[in-house]
Structure formats: C-alpha cells, structure tokens
Amino acid sequence: MTAETLPSSAPTPDPDLLYSEDEDALRAAVRSLLADRSDPATVLAGLESDIPYDTALWRALATEIGTAGLLVPEKLGGQGASAREAAVVLEELGRSVAPVPYLTSAVIAVTTLLGCDVDRAEVAEPLAGLAEGRTVGVLAVPLPTAPGGVPDPAVRADADGALTGRVTSVADATAAELLLVLAQGPDGPALYGVEATADGVRTETVTPLDLTRPLAHLTFDGARGRLLARGDRARTAVERALLTGAGLLASEQLGVAEWCLSETVRHTAERTQFGRPVGSFQALKHRMAALWLEVASARAAARHAADALATGSPDAAVAVAVAQAYCAPVAVRAAEECIQLHGGIGMTWEHPAHLFLKRAKSDELALGSPGRHREALAGLVGLSAP
Template identity: 85%
Template sequence: MNDGTSPAGTPAADPDLLYSADEEALRAAVRSLFADRGAPATVLAGLESASAHDAGLWRALATDIGAAGLLVPEKLGGAGASAREAAVVLEEAGRCVAPVPYLTSAVIAVTALLGCDRGREEVAAPLAALAGGGSVGVLAVPWTTAPGGASEGAVRAGADGTLTGRVTSVADAAGAALLLVPVRGPDGPALYAVEAAADGVRTGSVTPLDLTRPLGHLTFDGARGTLLASGERARTAVDGALLAGAGLLASEQLGVAEWCLAETVRYTAERTQFGRPVGSFQALKHRMAALWLEVASARAAARNAADALATDSPDAPLAVAVAQAYCAPVAVRAAQECVQLHGGIGMTWEHPAHLFLKRAKSDELALGSPGRHREALAGLVALDAP
C-alpha cells in the first residue's frame, strides 16, 4: 500500500522515527543502570541461579527509574508516557539481554489491563501495583501467540468464577504474582485476574532455549479469579496487548542486533592475524557493512512500530507486522555473525555471544513468527501471502 492512506482509508500521519530529548535522557539512565548492574558478563554469571529474574535489577529499573509505569496514565499511578519511551527501555534491555520481565509485565500485562474498564477497582488496583514495580504480571498465553491468535479455549471459567485448564510456555510465569487469564466463559470470551499464589494454581517449570526469559506451564484446577472484562472488550484487550508486545519486541530485537554488531566490530578491530587486524580483511568488511545496513533498516522499522502504537495510528497493525517480519531475522543474523566472527572464543560458554543468539532465536518465535507476520501483512495490504 503506497497511496499514503491507512487500511481504513484515512490519511496516515508521517511517523516520527527520531528520538526526542526526553527519550535520550531515559536511554542514558537505563543504559547506565544496565552497565552497572546488568552487563552481559553479569547476566552470564547469574544464569544458573534459581531466580526467575534478577530481582535487584528489576527493582532498580521498575521502581527506582520508574520504567514499570511508563504506559500507565498518571491518574492511575504511572508516568503517562507512551510506547516510544517503552521502546527505548526495551532497546537497552536487548543490548544486554537483561533478565527482567519488562516486556511481559510493564508492556503486555499493563496494556491488557488498560484495555479493560479502568474505572473499576478490580482493574485500577492491579494497574497501580504493576506501575509501581512492586508486582509482576503476565498475560497467560503461550509465548508464541501472535496478535489476533489468542484462544479462549485453553482455560474455561465456570458460572461461579472458578477456572480450569492449562496454558503452556507462558513467559516469566514463574516470577509473576498476577496472572491475566483469557478464558472461555459461560457467555463467551472473558479476561480474569488470578493471584499466582491462589489455591488451584500450579506453575510447572520448563527449560527454555533462552535462560534469561524463563517459561512456565500454568495449570488451573478450580482456581478463583476476578472478572476484568467479558465479550468483545476482553477479546480487544488481549489482542491489543499482544499487538503492543509484538511491536515493542522489535525494539528489543534491535537492541540485540546493535550489541552484536558493535561487539563484532570491536573484536575484529583488536584481533590480529598475519600482522593485521582481521577487521581490515575485505571479506569481513563486506559482511559487517551489510549487517550495518540491515541494523539501520531494523531501527527504522522498530521506531515506526513504536510511533504507530504511541499515536494510536490506524496503521499500527501494519507497522507491527512489518517490524516483526524484518527485525526478527535481522537479530538472528547479527547474533550468528557475532558468534562466527569471534572465532573459537565465540563458541564458548564464557563469552556472552551465545546469550544474544539464544535471545534472538527465542524472540524470532515470540508473539508470532516472521512468517506469521508476513501473512498478516499480506492480508492488511490485500496481497496473496507467499
């Protein structure tokens, strides 16, 4: 679609892909925090701990900096910012594969709650808790679920509000206190809030490829929940949360790719062979130049998605589909090049390159594969999918 209009036929505003002064200030604060307490070497050292995430790092990011409440309106205890600011946080988190539940809690869970009736205490109270960073919430859907692909059939709600069913591979479920559960209720789709510590809730562990973002299987056996939304409102809230998550995941993928490119350039400039830095060899120059062009394009796609979400653009689904179809493969290629161009050291556990490759491969399947987003893109622009 090149006629300058949205899928609905309304004029599409020009996206703002540049970072504002406030966004750069936020980036500086988040980058300083991660450099001090979440460098890749630090993440690597804590991989085999029993913790679901780095609680100290999460507290500093969510509460001290206030990043957990960026998407929450000020009157509900948040910062009243937008997806553009959240994208900056995720870009920096991707640059150090930070083991924090920012995307799952501060973006996806918060957006799902914002899609419900915010005037109700049942919605306002958990929103305030998530905004303050004192609680972690997750949307109880498989991590591979794409926007528009959530099923209400995995968990069923009885007339008395008890939930029964099982949801597999839920990201950050082990460290969550609040579960937002899409269900099939007596009158159709609904969204319930369930305390993770409630009777009838079990969280089973699963070993993921990316150890910095744990997955868990959730089983509900007569667990009691609080109804947040029902009918079309529940479906819209869940779909909106998944769309925001997929769109801002592109910024995390951008951060992964940026670190891999910068680290590869640094390493090849220092490593010598035949008396010359290997980065001066023409073949490697060509590979890194091609990767630089891909990363620059990924930055434009990720920023476009964040801006579309921030402005509630009618083109947001289109921008998100483009960002995920492009950024996911770029992050994987950047991580693969990082491992390969580091030579033997890049293949070792001691070097953090494998953390970025695992995060990139995991993110490639998260919230819809590139192929799934290409299909969505083809439908949005009325083309036959390849």
C-alpha cells in the same frame, strides 16, 4: 488532531523515527543502570545459580527509574508516556539481555488491563501495582501467540469464577504475582485476574532455549479469579496487548542486533592476524557493512512500529507486522555473525555471544514468527491469496 480522530480519507501523518531529548535521557539512565548491574558476567552468574530473574535489577528499573508505569496514564498512577519511551527501554534491555520481566509485565500485562474498564477497582488496583513496579503481572498465553491469532481459551470458567485448564509456555510466569487469564465462561470469553500463589494454581517450570526469559506451564484446578472484563472487550484487550507486545519486541530485537554488531566490530578491530587487525580484511569488512545496513533498516522498522502504537495510527497493525517480519531475522543474523566472527572464543559459555543468539532465536518465535507476520501483512494490504 490526533491520529485516532483523523477521518478515513485524510492522509496518515509521516512517522517520527527520531529520538527526542527525553527519550535520549531515558536511554542514558537505563543504559547506566544496566552497565552497572547487568553486565554479561553478572547475567551469566545468575543463570548458573538458577535465578529466574534479577529481582534487585527489576526493582531498580521498575521503581527507581519508573519504567514500569511508562504506558500508564498519570491519573492512574503511571508516568503518562507512550510506546516510544517503552521501546527505548526495550532497546537497552535487548543490548544487555537483562533477565527482567519488562516486556511481559510493563508492556503486555499493563496494556491488557488498560483495555479493561479502569474505573473499576478490580482493574484499577492491579494496574496501579504494575505501574509502581510492586507487582509483576503476566498474560497467561503461550509465548508464540501472535496478534490476531488468539485461540479459543484453553481455560474454562464456572459461573462463580473458578478456573480450570492448562496454558503452556508462558513467559516469565515464574516471576509473576498476578496472572491475567482469558477463559471461556458460561456467557463467552472473559478475562480474569488470578493470584499466582492462589489455591488451585500450579506453575511447572520448563527449560527454555533462552534462560534469561524463563517459561512455565500453568495449570488451573478450581482457582478463583476476579472478573476484569468479559465478551468482546476481554478479547479485544488481549488482542491489543499482543499487538503492542509484538511491536515493541522489535525494539528488543534491535537492541540485540546492535550489541552484536558493536561487539563484532570491536573484536575484529582488536584481534590481529599477519600483523593486521582482522577487521581490515576486505571480506570481513563487507560482511559487517552488510550487517550494518540491515541493523539500520531494522531501527527504522522498529521505530515506525513504536511511533504507530504511540500515536494510535490506523496503520499500527501494518507497522507491527513489517517490524516483526524484518527485525526478527536481522537479530538472529547479527547474533550468528557475532559468534562466527569471534572465532573459537565465540563458541564458549564464558563469552556472552551465546546469550544474544538464544535471545534472538527465542524472540524470533515470540508473539508470532516472521512467516506469521508476513502472512498477516499480506492480508492487511490486500495481497491475500484468493
């Protein structure tokens, strides 16, 4: 019996926070790829050349390893895995701040399409493209949009599917070939698929804090879209995608924090003062020990969220809110400690520490701030103010 079929009076199964052998094998494959093609020097070189994302790396990650279709059932052309496996991929991407649109395309866009009628060709065809890594898709909502906080659509749709409006701060829109647009139609909200290169679509690149996750404003001026879903189904598909994205973003934040802690321990063990490694000084030991405890707790929170999403737990929304409220500040704190404990070199462009701080700060606002998730958690567990 799955978690989705349990009666409401039945206790929720304990979450499985451990990694399976298959998940460990997936981690090894992804880590090996990223170590070979996305080391800090490579990422920095890409940023200096104004390349929005690494197409060769994305092709290898999405198609050669097959991570693009992890969340897609096998009968629809995917790998038939779950949020647990996708979380492992995002942990490794966080450890390398790789400039690839995995969260936006393989998680959020895929989950949006899975919430539509996948038996329709209008949905099945783009879903297959995303699953195979042939297409990069993006849900056209502002990056800070939180689960449960989807505003009224800023885009309007005519009866013939012509879209008009503007959406700001869309992550990875510059890399997208397919835009999933929630619009207000004549009969209520509706979800449309729009080619990024279609007439009437304009993409305006903006300079983000985190250069490894580009942002852009999207303007639609009579662009034609294919109807994917309408009414409550369209809004529910978007809400589920944002919840899944926020829950798995916690795993990326965990990866950021893990790299920062590991790099700080390595550096302080090698750098010496007064004939001793600075990492042997008690004050620094205490700071790194405290950070280790926070990272370990973040791992538990992120794994709980991934497991809850994978099993369809009725507590998934609670698990996601807890994970985001906790993991986001931990990633920022770990990145700040990494820079401070590296001393002067940590402040330089040549050292990759600033990439992790920028990703951590960007992730802290993405898909809802920690405060927004704490507020949501209070409501979910009945602690809302009267």
